[in-house]
Amino acid sequence: MNSHVPRRATLAQVAELAGVSTMTASYTFGRPERVSAASREKVLAAARTLGFTAPDPAARSLRRGRAGALGVVLGEHLTYAFDDPQATAFMAGVAEVCAEQGQAMTILPVADATTDVARISAAAVDGYVLWTTEDGAPVVDAAIATGRPVVVHSGPAAAGAHVVGIDNRAAARAIGRLVFAGGTVPAVLSFPLTAARAAAVVAGPDPDDATFPVTRERLLGFRDAADDVGTDWADVLVAVCSTNDAREARAMTQELMSRADRPDALATMSDELASGAFRAIEAAGLHVPTDVALTGWDDAEAARAQGITSVAQSMREQGAACARYALTGTRADFTDQWHIVERASTAR
Amino acid sequence: MNSHVPRRATLAQVAELAGVSTMTASYTFGRPERVSAASREKVLAAARTLGFTAPDPAARSLRRGRAGALGVVLGEHLTYAFDDPQATAFMAGVAEVCAEQGQAMTILPVADATTDVARISAAAVDGYVLWTTEDGAPVVDAAIATGRPVVVHSGPAAAGAHVVGIDNRAAARAIGRLVFAGGTVPAVLSFPLTAARAAAVVAGPDPDDATFPVTRERLLGFRDAADDVGTDWADVLVAVCSTNDAREARAMTQELMSRADRPDALATMSDELASGAFRAIEAAGLHVPTDVALTGWDDAEAARAQGITSVAQSMREQGAACARYALTGTRADFTDQWHIVERASTAR
DNA sequence: CTGTTAGCGCATTCAA
């Protein structure tokens, strides 16, 4: 059976046509400085006539024992990964370091729980960077089990994996204090607690019910902040959104604003959520910050444009750090790499 | 020299421990249904004790002749790729199909022109999808030269590559007509013409000076539209932005609005650009659409929020179609897959 | 600077 795809030429064929040994041909592509100009020309000419562009990557990987690629595991459905500006900033940082190190970047989308583990294990990569994972996600263990370096962004902590991220609890406590001081009825607009992504408004939820480490840590920090300002966490309304989406945030905030016990200080977990909240507050005929104090998170363009106080951190740098660690073992500590940018939304 | 990284177990070692042949172990992972339950159990138990998670991907690729991955070439610096919502929507579509087909998605960032071609050629992928490429970009030829399937999004056309995208010229003509009819002094806010990304305001540039196919086609369409409304293209101001960025668009538009021959009908190449233009127009004390008619492109959230007329197309679907073509050969025609969404920004 | 040898780990082919 003749395949219509022409079989690619091999290095051995190129060498034969060039009248040199296979190794000379190999060196021509892999370590050109070790080959005389004359041989190199002969080899390249032969390669050109045979349509040989580069040594077969699979054979090269097998022989060298390295894949030449870093795997990025998007721990959840793609919609949430590519739609989220923070996630894309993170990936841009990873990509930057990969390019700089001459490595490819392999996206390993998590799709079907029954096959994800196998796909992670079988990936042709030299290390893994994991984004947005739930506690106990099987993909984390699958990555660790391969024996290759694993970096997890913002938890969960796991033996055998390096964690990169800021101290979300401390940052949440700091910004929570700031916003809660601007009112008397604090509330929180939250990311989903679990991968089930249930949306709801609840009073004083147990932060430990959140299986997303980022959500949990920030809830813990907001609870700390409530304590700091003398409010009982049990009285604090937490509106949980199913996604990091301004529209949903707007709807949830609308609900909060129409309650008898209307909050007047709203801490949110992202600038997208804050942006939606801002619009809902104005739409309700209320004003930020006089009627409702408001904060976001990430110091994104939306926060700047709308004058929303936010937590600044660089996802791009964190992505780069994750990649650098996985590829070269270089450590970087981001624990304290955040600060609060105060804007009009929390002005007294 | 002992590496601290433990050598991974091989299939042969697993087989030996399980007391079966290597092939039985191989089948257990590759085609489990062909192995008796008893053997399978023995093999899996042995694998577990040896920490063997999956057959070596490089060896498997070499033997099978397939990499199991699709390459996505981001034709330009990463900043522009991951910062652009359209690009990320496109990648989400590619990723979706890769996940569905059980393939990995390898991002091949273009970084250093001297090594890009080699990286493209040497990538362990079964096909290529190219995004945002300039005419004559060497990476296109490099991808084609590998003999693997190549799909280019929105041009440039090249022998051996399949092109996916809408008819940008026709769409530009249609929306250009609409916006230009809303005034008497038309102007255009454009993407960069070439990879040099020079920013400038020029009157009636030759569309063929643009080496980015998307830019060129849209300029051609806007020129058609100018003809349609009886305006000499040579009199049409084109403000060229260096990136697809609202801030830069705002500054460029501010410049346009302060001219004696102030435009009153502005066609832009994206909703980001339109969004920046909108703010500049309002900041100049003018009003959309009464003082200046305005259009965007892509029907993104920004256009919806600000009521900007736009060209709707699905980048996600186009990304999915590109991946599907490269992976399975399935064709899809997007030529006419666009429509105009009219909003207040072009209301008479 | 160039060549020889050897084998990376696996799955196809064929036989039992």
Next chain:
DNA sequence: TTGAATGCGCTAACAG
């Protein structure tokens, strides 16, 4: 259902 033999294409290690 299982197994033996073979070689995918390449490059490390070592001569010469």
